[in-house]
Amino acid sequence: MAAEKTEGQILGEKLGFKINNSWETASNADLAAVEAFACRYKFFLNAGKTERELTAQTLERLRKAGFIDIEDALASKDKLAPGTKVYQNIHGKALNFAVLGKKPLSEGVAIVGAHLDSPRIDLKTNPIYEDTDFVLFDTHYYGGIKKWQWPTVPLALHGVIFGQDGEKQTICVGEDEADPVFVITDLLPHLSQEFDNKKMFEYITGEELDILAGSAPFKDEKATDKVKLNLLRILNEKYGITEAGFASAEIEAVPAQRARDVGFDRSMIGAYGHDDKCCAFASIEAVLAIADLKTVPEKTVLCVLTDKEEIGSMGNTGAEARNFEDFIAYLIAKSTDSYSDLALRRALGNSAMLSSDVNAAFDPNFASVFDKKTCSYFGKGIAISKYTGSRGKYGGSDANAEFLHKILAIFDKNGVQWQYGNLGKIDKGGGGTIALHFARLGIEVLDCGIPVLSMHSPFEVISKIDLWITYKAYLAFLQNM
Secondary structure, eight states: OOOOHHHHHHHHHHOOOOOOOHHHHHHHHHHHHHHHHHHHHHHHHOOOHHHHHHHHHHHHHHHHHOOEEHHHHHHHHSOOOOOOOEEETTTTTEEEEEESSSOGGGGOOOEEEEEOOOOOOEEEEEEEEEEEEEEEEEEEEESOOOOSSSSTTOOEEEEEOOOTOOOOEEEEEETTTTTBBBBBBOOOOOGGGGHHHOOOSSOOOOHHHHHEOOOOOOOOTSSSSHHHHHHHHHHHHHHHHOOOGGGEEEEEEEEEEOOEEETTOOEEEEETTHHHHHHHHHHHHHHHHHHSSSOOOSEEEEEEEEEEEETTSSSSTTTTTSSSHHHHHHHHHHHSOOHHHHHHHHHTTTEOOOOOOEBHHHHHHGGGGTTTTTTTTTSSSSSESOOOETTTTSSBBOOOHHHHHHHHHHHHHHTTOOOOOOOOSSSSEEESHHHHHHTEEEEEEEEEEEEEEESSSSSEEEHHHHHHHHHHHHHHHHHHH
């Protein structure tokens, strides 16, 4: 017979906050849903390693689900009725899409927002050069990477380039088993004593992250740079491009490996680009779940998918641009009899957003940089970050207590397990998200997302059950905000 609980034990359970491992409390039905969701996510990752590919993939789903282009809506005389599904394609690299609710937009919008870009290696605008019978691509790394992690990783090339006839060519080489891959070379340990004594961040410089692309020369005794010429011949025959075409090209080198289950228990997913594609996937799925319902939502629900977050959200496809603000203005103009700037400002000021971005999961191999009391853990649900930034919260966003309390009440009511999500110990580093750019518009914003191991590396790891819980959290927020 179990012993009765003491007064102290009862009081501790009543007043304390315990974060459970979600695997322990999941039912068989939950586990089946977790696995099915993870399988769909792996397909999402494998089919879209770049912001362009993810935008195209998502646009295809939106059109099949009955979403219409905002440009077509603006060209039409018809008003947008509640329940209408609308998207905005931003230069093929970012997206806004919404399901219009019953209430006027001036009463606010429920928003989930993520970014589609991930750290990577970009080709420079004049990338091809030959050195000692090798042809290489000159590169410039994108986002916060540990440069020493990228040599010897099989790479695939993704992007667009324009042929001599002006036609845009899509490039994706290295993903199919029959494709060649590319690589940044490393020095053998027998000769690396000089390099081994360097600090890790000095081991390889940005200018040394050049990609090996070929070694066979063009057979012509009088030709110069024969290996480079041979590569240009191959590219011209396949894509109709010349060397000058690289000046306007956008070519990204990303790890060629596919998303894989990790561990004998298959509880985790390892892949390139979890940051922030896992939260983007959960956000997309949450809005599409509402779009599939036969009932019209009370408030308009909206998904924001931005580009350029890894380099500061700049540019006309980043969160710093006015695309989101314009999209809200367009929706107001097409759903009311008269548009006004006051209605736009009211809509923004009354809106609420979950900035759906990843967090750093506690790693026992590097325990010294984490605060165990407030960091996030694998398998314990969505990580809530009241504030971001670094060294005194600089450069981040800090959610208002009233808003955070409201969100946690929604999660608790809907059985969503949440946990704390501070990014490391104070003065050990930190980071930011797209949240501050939306807070600037007067929107209530909270950062919350999925804990990640090995963030910004070529092979990041997440927990399947955290992915599923995060989707449920976003859905609960959109339906109850």
